[in-house]
Amino acid sequence: MIIAQLTDTHILESKTESQSAAEQRISDLKRCILDIKNLPAKPDVVIHTGDIAHTADRKEYQVALELLKILETPVFVVPGNRDSRSNIRQVFSCSNYITGNRSEPIIYAINNFEVRLIGVDSISPGSNKGYFCPEHLSTLDRLLSSFPEKPTAIFMHHPPIPIETGETNRVEFITKEAGDEFVSMILKHKQVIRVFCGHSHRAYLEKVGKIEFSTVPSIASDLRLGKYPERMEGVPVYQIHEFNPSSNFVSHTRLLV
């Protein structure tokens, strides 16, 4: 099974901010989509780990959706702190996998691939940090308990572990304890092998127990964090994750130079 992960596209309605940033971000996403379409081994699914839009304007989601449709591959999205649950529900309703009421946290499972995928909302209204209220965490716990045998990957916007790069040690949940509580809960479920995240706008990978947690640089190249050579400016980056039952996921970074 092959997964392409896109994240933090921050699609911008050009009237709201800079025209050049708006054009750059659309171009960055389009380049990734065309690259995915031309891969020799086509991904089975594409996941988007949030911050699809920059201002959560409905038009930004419509632009993103029209571009993602070019893929002709199933695309699954989760919201980031910049996103609107309600606009995602409305604009992506054609895909049918996101259910629930407008303001409820989004959570769903995709069971028909070699690895079970669970997309889950980590938004904390009023904060740009991640959070799971007790009810939402229990829903995820039950969803994991319902299918204990199949290898499972979770994808969500906020990494629940601190991102330590030597320069920064960023806790991306509202508190470190809230992140620890999430990690402790999923560690109880032996089938969970990977948590794919966005939000940090940089690449990161860490293993806690038997679970790997990873983040991918923002597709929006003007917002990317971390150190890159000068020639990487304006170069979109995304990742491919290939599942192999003996080695779990092997990840490759695609640099669109």
Ligand SMILES: [Fe+2]
């Ligand atoms: Fe972001």
